[in-house]
Amino acid sequence: MSGVTAHSNVAIEARALVKEFEKGRHTLWQRVRREPDRRTTFRAVDGIDLAVETGEIFGLLGPNGAGKTTTMRMISTLLEPTAGTIRVLGTDVAKEPRRVRAQLGAMLSGERSLYWKLTGRENLEYFAALYHVPPKDTKDRVERSLAAVKLSDRADDYVERYSTGMRQRLALARALLPDPPLILLDEPTVGLDPQASRDLRDRVRDLRAQGRTVLLTTHYMEEADQLCDRVAIIDHGKIVALDSPNALKRTIRAEEIVRLDIGIAGDGDGAAIVDRLSRAGTVARSERHNGTLSLTVHCASARELVPAAFDAAHAAGATVQHVEVVPVTLEDVFLSLTGRGLRE
Structure with missing residues (x-):
């Protein structure tokens, strides 16, 4: 099955999604001098229709600059669409962004800040407070999140002693703290060695086994092929193909x-x-x-x-x-x- 469907089992639904950015500057001094406005508009996402079904691992596959991260940031409420609509677990992102954020956990590129002078456990306790996890639930949530990414035995080590792969797993644990039904992962294995990448992919499969929905972006074809139930290939802000990896390969x-x-x-x-x-x-x-x-x-x-x-x-x-x-x-x-x- 591919494309957008009107189905009660849809976790994320985007219709005619567009995001435009301005390129160039028109400074106050240029305006005072009445110089012409030479700014141009760049369309990073160009009319995407997308439906991610509950319980699946769905991948956005494409080269750098294709529009994957921009799409992810709009879904996570960090960017406002220029046009189009997004519903996450039945909630309109534009109308109720706070409710949307309460239902998802995100590990986005550029947002992997961890405190290296704290232990893994202390990091999660700190972020649990930021995420408004009820104090009575904090200890259990932290333990479960650490166990989910196989870091329980290193929980009391300082993060500065972690490998890059362990820090990525801790960032994933942080995303799991609110116990969300939906996880967004933007290029989760970038910069990891092959063993660390395999380990993180195993953790993502575990999330699906728990009944969670995962939306991830990647430019690694092997990752999309091995991990995703369905893949949308995105290029220049448009989805050019969408199906299971095997069905896409059969088109060749x-x-x-x-x-x-x-x-x-x-x-x-x-x-x-x-x-x-x-x-x-x-x-x-x-x-x-x-x-x-x-x-x-x-x-x-x-x-x-x-x-x-x-x-x-x-x-x-x-x-x-x-x-x-x-x-x-x-x-x-x-x-x-x-x-x-x-x-x-």
Whole structure:
């Protein structure tokens, strides 16, 4: 299932969501001198329709600057939409922002402030007071939050002694203090090593097992593929595809992906190679840089395409420098939809 639906089981519903920012300045001095206003408007989010169902892990996948964080900040009431509506657990974000905030826990980029000179437990006790957790419930909430992120055994260590991954987990514990049914995670594994990333993803799966709804943003295709029940691919402020990871990958009419780096001699542009490989598969990407032609080809069989690539390179006086055969990924879906990679 994809797209926005009128369903009682919807945790987050956004319709025609738009956010515009002004670029440039028009200072008081410029106004006094009656200089023209040269400010322009930049549309960071451009008409998003979105429905996140209760109990699922839903991912917003896209490159940096695509509009993911802006969307997350509007849902969490930190930014006011230019146009459109958002309902969180049935509550209108614009009309009742305080009620919305009481029902969600958020770990947003730039908002991971922890006090390094306090212990993990002291940090959570402090934030519990800020979040108006009833004093009689504070000890239990802190213990449960620490246990949820597997930090109970390090709760009384100073945060300055924590690894980066442990600090991320403590930030997640902080988001769990109000015992919210909805968790928002903005790029939760950025800057973590592979082991810490796997550990945090396990904690996110635990949240779903507890019946919570999780909305996360990421530009890591593997994270979205492994973790999310459904994914919305976002680019230039628009959702360009929305479905389960497997369903999105099935839109690529190929069994395998072949990535090639071919050294081109002299002033050749590799057009003959691209043309020949286009007969054996679908050339999804072709770039020439510093004498190297980089190709991504979707094909039914790499066993047939790779020899054809060597033959085509030899005929053009070129050399195959690197060959990689990989299964279809969400990166390939993004590439087919936008013409460029997620990390560009």
